[in-house]
Amino acid sequence: xxxxxxYSGTYGSTEQYANWVGEATGLPVFDIKDASANPxxxxxxxxGSSILYFRLTIGKWARTNLGKLNGRxxxxxxxxxxxxxxxxxxxxxxxxPIELLTQIEHVALRGRLDHSKLSWWLRQVLWxxxxxxxxxxxSKEEREGFDYVDKASIEPxxxxxxxxxxxxxxx
Ligand SMILES: Cc1cc2nc3c(=O)[nH]c(=O)nc-3n(C[C@H](O)[C@H](O)[C@H](O)COP(=O)(O)O)c2cc1C
Numbered sequence: 001x002x003x004x005x006x007y008s009g010t011y012g013s014t015e016q017y018a019n020w021v022g023e024a025t026g027l028p029v030f031d032i033k034d035a036s037a038n039p040x041x042x043x044x045x046x047x048g049s050s051i052l053y054f055r056l057t058i059g060k061w062a063r064t065n066l067g068k069l070n071g072r073x074x075x076x077x078x079x080x081x082x083x084x085x086x087x088x089x090x091x092x093x094x095x096x097p098i099e100l101l102t103q104i105e106h107v108a109l110r111g112r113l114d115h116s117k118l119s120w121w122l123r124q125v126l127w128x129x130x131x132x133x134x135x136x137x138x139s140k141e142e143r144e145g146f147d148y149v150d151k152a153s154i155e156p157x158x159x160x161x162x163x164x165x166x167x168x169x170x171x
Contacts, residue, residue: 007048110148
């Protein structure tokens with residue numbers, strides 16, 4: 001069946017996950033920055049997005065392209081420092097139009113923060129943020145970085161896509 005993965009990321013981990021899901025399922029993978037990629041050409045969509053500053057980076061594009069995404073979007077995978085949690089669900093809910101939220105299954109994946117890839121300015125922003133972060137572990141990770149990228153964590157997404165494809169094949 002005719003589906004595709006559209007992702008939004010900045011530092012490579014969301015792209016890595018999108019490519020792994022693409023390799024495992026055969027679905028084509030598009031960066032949302034690629035203006036020639038048209039979600040309305042596909043019957044179902046997998047959306048992937050990093051979280052920066054408590055919001056999905058795909059949010060603006062999703063609102064702009066709502067007409068093309070509505071009715072087709074099946075899975076959203078988020079990529080963040082925070083793991084699956086109520087606060088992550090709140091960030092996701094605050095980032096997407098309600099129409100999309102009610103049609104997607106959300107899978108939370110964890111990303112990577114490599115300070116050597118950040119500007120001096122961003123490192124200061126994260127350092128100041130860490131001073132106000134009430135979670136000691138998250139605060140340490142903001143200051144020192146982390147790497148939770150894990151190929152095995154895409155398994156639930158692969159299973160959902162396969163189930164979805166099997167259902168479509170019988171209808
Ligand atoms: C400037 C900045 C802000 C971030 N804000 C958050 C955040 O609010 N919550 C969170 O869980 N992770 C946050 N992160 C961690 C990113 O979600 C994580 O690095 C992710 O892997 C980035 O995805 P990418 O590699 O595809 O760009 C932030 C990272 C940066 C660099």
